[in-house]
Amino acid sequence: MAANTGKLTAVAIKNAKAGAKPVRLFDGGGLYMELMPNGSRYWRMKYRYAGKEKRLAFGVFPEVSLAAARQRRDEARGVIRNGEDPSAKRQAERRLARLSNATIFQAIAQEWLEKQSKKLAPVTYRKSEWLLGMASDDLGRRPIAEISSPEMLAVLRRIESTGRHETAYRVKQKASQVFRYAIATGRAERDPTIDLRGALAPVVSRPRAALTSxxxxxxxxxxxxxxxxxxxxxxxxxxxxxxxxxxxxxxxxxxxxxxxxxxxxxxxxxxxxxxxxxxxxxxxxxxxxxxxxxxxxxxxxxxxxxxxxxxxxxxxxxxxxxxxxxxxxxxxxxxxxxxxxxxxxxxxxxxxxxxxxxxxxxxxxxxxxxxxxxxxxxxxxxxxxxxxxxxxxxxxxxxxxxxxxxxx
Known part of the structure; x- marks a missing residue:
């Protein structure tokens, strides 16, 4: 069930009684407290992004106070105004935090992507993320300094075997950028893709279809x-x-x-x-x-x-x-x-x-x-x-x- 909407107060929170079903106490701007039958009080926020209704969890009361919950709501709304999904942004930040000090290929690739995000168009960022994901399927957990040229070639040959020759070239180019970034930040000594020149099947470029007469x-x-x-x-x-x-x-x-x-x-x-x-x-x-x-x-x-x-x-x-x-x-x-x-x-x-x-x-x-x-x-x-x-x-x-x- 849902309580009447309006600004919450400390007194209203204290006097709220748990029922047989979760009770929602709304504060405005999407923020509400969910009072569970066992008495637990959870801060939530509902919002819409890309036409879909989504929810964020802000923690448990009283560890997270009403003022702190409102501050987190306002921060999330600011993210939405900037055209981003706060839930996806939070997941990316957590993922980056877990991997920031790691030396595995997947961690450094994600770190490099985050640094490129401000200058890449969204479609280019997603394309780069997809290409590096193809390399991470095999190399993601490998320490980047230990990845050899034959290992890298095996990854690219697997992509080639599906007939995607141009994709293999692009994965090689993106991986090379990650290796160079690892070298610059002191986590690798060389780029193994350098040794792969001429090892991939040539790409036959095709002009985009267009009528011109x-x-x-x-x-x-x-x-x-x-x-x-x-x-x-x-x-x-x-x-x-x-x-x-x-x-x-x-x-x-x-x-x-x-x-x-x-x-x-x-x-x-x-x-x-x-x-x-x-x-x-x-x-x-x-x-x-x-x-x-x-x-x-x-x-x-x-x-x-x-x-x-x-x-x-x-x-x-x-x-x-x-x-x-x-x-x-x-x-x-x-x-x-x-x-x-x-x-x-x-x-x-x-x-x-x-x-x-x-x-x-x-x-x-x-x-x-x-x-x-x-x-x-x-x-x-x-x-x-x-x-x-x-x-x-x-x-x-x-x-x-x-x-x-x-x-x-």
Whole structure:
């Protein structure tokens, strides 16, 4: 049963009587005391994260006072406001505390990951965690200074045997970073992955599937405008070629990042691969699509919320699944392929490569040039994005001659 909600007092706690079933005495902000039939008093907090109701345990009264329980509640709510799950954060802190002084591979890998967490995008962090987990399956409890090159090779060969050659290479790269970190912190003397150069099967790189010829692009655009699924998915399909942002950035677009009056989408650095804020100028066509969508999802955090819960963005498979529904298989077109489509066509239309690369948010490969070349090319990018949107409209409606590529 649940007691009346309200601020608890020491007197109310003292006078509370145990019953045949647990009794909940609520304090507000999710904090409550659970009075058990045997008289024990436990502090709990309920909260919602990613659309799910969860609970935290704060200890037993009177060892944990009312004031201490409220302080822990406020700290947990602060974690939630920062977009984190306090329960998961607590588990990670406990795990790191247990392993912080250890010398086993799993401990040092976790320690290295925690130190990288502030500069890695969440998706990159999870990918790194997954890759190192594959190495930890076999090496996790081994002292890192004792791991040999043959041991490391055995781990990578096991991954290779499942046909995941590229994954094996990536596990090797991540493990090497952990070994180098162990060397720097005095817990290992060498990186055993250095001796494995040439020991793995070569990876045959495959370009991401994308349509680039004007005729094919015209057909794709007409197909996307004929999509009859969810309105949010239909809008995302239309914006994909217009904005040619990374799929993860597009589906995680938030209304707070948009200024439709100024026709700008500012993606925070924390979401970007290079950890720098990226501005996407919005052509009138893009603004119109977003204004049409605003009455549908404008009250949500995400422009493209999940159909299951508005607290999360649409899944990473939504756009690709919609393309499959339109008849484009994974070897023909993908959500990421909109970037290759735009890059190819814009280069052929004569736009400056630096402007295109900056709009794609690609890192400058020449490190020396990157130091000096900090230009944003914003004026040129605005012109290019508007011209690009007009070009796509002409292709879709059949008013663009597919052989007409005038150099600027």
């Amino acid at each position: 004007p005729n094919d692009v015209a057909g794709l655009l007409r197909a996307t405008y004929g999509y009859e699924g969810q309105p949010t998915t239909a809008a995302a399909l239309k914006l994909g070629p217009l904005l040619f942002a990374r799929p993860g950035n597009l589906r995680a677009m938030e209304w707070s990042e948009l200024n439709l009056n100024e026709a700008e989408w500012r993606i925070p650095g924390g979401k970007m691969k290079m950890r720098e804020e990226h501005v996407v100028p919005l052509a009138p066509q893009a603004v119109a699509i977003l204004r049409d969508l605003e009455p549908i999802t404008g009250r949500n955090r995400f422009v493209f919320p999940s159909i299951r819960t508005p607290d999360r963005s649409m899944s990473e498979n939504t756009i690709n699944a919609a393309l499959r529904r339109l008849g484009y298989d994974k070897d023909t077109m993908t959500g990421h392929g909109f970037r290759a489509l735009a890059s190819t066509r814009l280069n052929e239309m004569g736009w400056a490569p630096d402007v295109i690369e900056r709009q794609l948010a690609h890192a400058e490969r020449n490190k020396v040039r990157a130091v000096y070349n900090r230009a944003q090319y914003m004026a040129e990018r605005k012109k290019m994005m508007t011209a690009w949107a007009d070009y796509l409209d002409r292709l879709r409606t059949g008013h663009e001659k597919v052989v007409e590529f005038k150099k600027r």
